[in-house]
Structure formats: structure tokens, C-alpha cells
Amino acid sequence: MESAAGDNREEIIRLMLSQLSAYGYSNLSQAVATHTKVAMTTESSSRLAELVSAGLRSEGSRQPGAEADAEMASEQGAEAEAEAEGGLDLSPAAHEGRAAAPLPHYSTWYMTRHKDAATAAAFSRDGRYIATGSADASLKLIEVDRVREPQAGSARPEDKPVIRTLYHHQAPITGVAFHPNGLVLASCAADRSIKLFDLSAAYGKYAFQSFGDCHAYRSIAFHPSGEWLAAGGDGCEVRVYSVATGKAFLLGTGARHAAAVTRVSYAASGALVASASRDGAVKLWDGASGKCARTLDRAHGGQAATSVALSRNAKYALTTGLDSRVCLWEVGSGRLVHAYEGAATDSGCAQAVFSSDEALVLVADSRLNDVVAWDAASGRLVGRCALHKKQITCVAPSPTTAAFMTCSADECVRFWGADGE
Numbered sequence: 001m002e003s004a005a006g007d008n009r010e011e012i013i014r015l016m017l018s019q020l021s022a023y024g025y026s027n028l029s030q031a032v033a034t035h036t037k038v039a040m041t042t043e044s045s046s047r048l049a050e051l052v053s054a055g056l057r058s059e060g061s062r063q064p065g066a067e068a069d070a071e072m073a074s075e076q077g078a079e080a081e082a083e084a085e086g087g088l089d090l091s092p093a094a095h096e097g098r099a100a101a102p103l104p105h106y107s108t109w110y111m112t113r114h115k116d117a118a119t120a121a122a123f124s125r126d127g128r129y130i131a132t133g134s135a136d137a138s139l140k141l142i143e144v145d146r147v148r149e150p151q152a153g154s155a156r157p158e159d160k161p162v163i164r165t166l167y168h169h170q171a172p173i174t175g176v177a178f179h180p181n182g183l184v185l186a187s188c189a190a191d192r193s194i195k196l197f198d199l200s201a202a203y204g205k206y207a208f209q210s211f212g213d214c215h216a217y218r219s220i221a222f223h224p225s226g227e228w229l230a231a232g233g234d235g236c237e238v239r240v241y242s243v244a245t246g247k248a249f250l251l252g253t254g255a256r257h258a259a260a261v262t263r264v265s266y267a268a269s270g271a272l273v274a275s276a277s278r279d280g281a282v283k284l285w286d287g288a289s290g291k292c293a294r295t296l297d298r299a300h301g302g303q304a305a306t307s308v309a310l311s312r313n314a315k316y317a318l319t320t321g322l323d324s325r326v327c328l329w330e331v332g333s334g335r336l337v338h339a340y341e342g343a344a345t346d347s348g349c350a351q352a353v354f355s356s357d358e359a360l361v362l363v364a365d366s367r368l369n370d371v372v373a374w375d376a377a378s379g380r381l382v383g384r385c386a387l388h389k390k391q392i393t394c395v396a397p398s399p400t401t402a403a404f405m406t407c408s409a410d411e412c413v414r415f416w417g418a419d420g421e
Helices: 002-022 026-036 047-058 064-085
Strands: 106-113 118-123 129-134 138-143 162-167 173-178 184-189 193-198 209-212 217-222 228-233 238-242 248-250 261-266 272-277 282-286 292-296 305-310 316-321 326-330 336-340 360-365 370-375 381-385 392-397 403-408 412-418
Touching: 002 026, 002 047, 106 138, 106 403, 118 173, 118 403, 118 412, 129 173, 129 184, 129 403, 138 173, 138 184, 184 217, 184 228, 193 217, 228 261, 228 272, 238 272, 272 316, 282 316, 326 360, 360 392, 370 392
Parallel strands: 118 392, 173 217, 217 261, 261 305
Antiparallel strands: 106 412, 118 129, 129 138, 138 162, 173 184, 184 193, 193 209, 217 228, 228 238, 238 248, 261 272, 272 282, 272 305, 282 292, 305 316, 316 326, 326 336, 360 370, 370 381, 392 403, 403 412
């Protein structure tokens, strides 16, 4: 009886953790996991609310609180759809007479160093944490609330932004991604592995789960449900792993790339997976069937495509290539909307991204070691910022505010905040 009660206790707590994450309380979920010492769950779902609602209905209960929980659970999908329906709109009617988006004045709010080139960075979905990776095979976890605007003065030593350093890889880190619930960090490296780290464990430095393959992975991305992890690398295919079981399947085995995959990206709805490749093509895959929905052949004049990112509404795909162009494509038609020029992107790590409000397109200039910004709607170059001493290897935008992170071969990672934010 005691064993059964213990099993039920852990199952209930896991449901609580998943429900808290689904409601957006990732930090509270993390605190509960740490305090109760219940093993990490990677799910972010409303299963608990559904079970409560079903139980109350079976009892004939009409408690207002329970009805509110059920309504909240059912409305989450609608909210996600509403968010996807908004976002970037480049129709003439939406931008008639509109001035180009100004470039905020960015300054370094925080800087830390790795022991070798900094290679990868990503924000958590709620914008509260940043993970960075390095050629020294380490990962750093940064709490954004501890990053202070320069005018605010120095933080106390106990409030330093780097809250944890993680180790488990044996080769340079090539990509990082947060699980949607904010409690798990995934990383890939040149050691041919993908590792999952439990961020709710108070002092954990090592992965609790690992996936391996015969090729090194260069890019990873979580499905918005958190149940799947897409990965691309030195092989020609895109693999999608089940986070729960570690089993993988290949996307569109008959339509795979002809060379290494440089970047993978999920749409916010999960309906599409995008991949870029050294073969010069960008492919858009159906997120449910895994079939190739569209191929943008020779997206960069036949030269390698080094990255792809989807707008929040998945209407547009932003690609980068070795031809020193950043291109914006209409997903539905495959039409080229804009070619942003004025930055050298002739390095294999060049990756263009949208700003948090999708008003700007940002990319690192591989020759001048700074970041170039364009107005997303008009294609006009609006400025340059974020200078490093050596080549910038990654630009990661905050999902919630006018800020971004840069990684560089100078071993530094820098948090750039907009003055007045």
C-alpha cells in the first residue's frame, strides 16, 4: 500500500508540474520539482485540468473554480492559434505609408567569457533564461532578471547572472534549445550527441538523457508541445526524436537534402518544420506527416544555405546563405519577398533572426564582426550595432523584449539591451 501511495504521489506531482508549465508558471514548476525531489518531467500539458474537469462532471459538480480551470485548459490551444494568426504581415495594406522601424540604441548590459570560442545561445520561451555553449564543451545558464542595465550600477556578487555551468559533452557545443516548459535544456555537439539537462535539479551538472548518432548534429529545435526534438547536422536528413522514449524517425526519406543540414526550426504552431542545407536548398516539412511540403531550390544562388527561421505566424521563412544575402520568402507560394543586402554572411555560422516584435531582421557580419539590422517590412538597412573583437558566431533574440545575445570567437557572450527598456 505504501509503495502504491508513493507512486500515486509522484504521478500527481508530475501532473502538477506539467499543468503549472502549461499555465506559464515555469519558475513555480521548477521550485515544486526541486522541493519535492520528484524526477523531472518534460511534458507541458493541461492533463491535470482535463482530469479534474472529467471527475467533476462525473460527480455532477458545477463548482465555478473547476469550470474556470476547464475553460483555461480548453482555451490554451485557441490562444496559441490566435498568436500564430498575428505576427508579421507584409501585405501592401498593412504597411502603406509606414516608416521604417528604427534601430534601438543597443549597449552591452552584461558580458561573460567561456574558455574557448562561444558558439551557441538561446533564450527560454518566457525570456527569463539564456543558455550559451562553447567550443570548450561547456554550457552556461544565465538568469536574465540578474542582468542589469549599466546605469543601475554593479550587482551584488551573490546576484551574478550565471547561475550554473553544465558539463557532459566531449567536443564543441554546436546548438542549444530550451524545452517549452523551461525546465529542460537540450544541447548538441560535435561529439555526435544530443543531451538533455534537468534545470530543476539544484546542483545537477550532467545530462539525464542522451541521444546519439553516427553524425555530429549542428542544430536542434523543440516542437512547441515539447514532445519532439528536431535535429540536423552532418548527415543529409532531419531526424525527429521522441523526448520521452528517445526513438527517432526521419522526415521525408524520399526528399531529404543532398548535403549536410545546417539549421532546423519549428513553426510556433508546430505545423511546419524548416531545414536549411549546404546543398543550397531550404525545405519546409509538414509537422504532422513528415512529408516535404515545399523546397526552395537554390535559395541563395546555389551556394550553401546556413540558416532558416520561421515568422511566428509561419507565413514567412527567413534564410541566410553564403552569397551574403538574407532572404525573406512567402511560405505559401515560395515567392521571394525581400533580399536584405549589406552584410557579409560568407561564414558557415551566419544566421539571420527576427527581433522580438519581428520589426527588424538581424544578422552578424562575418567580416566587420558586428550585427546588421534591416527593417523587416521594407528591406531598408537601418543600422549596425553589437561590435565584437572577432567573428560573431551566433545572434539569439529575446522572445519578449528588445534585447539579444551574441556569441563570438573572442570567447565572449554579450547581452545587448536597448537603452530605456
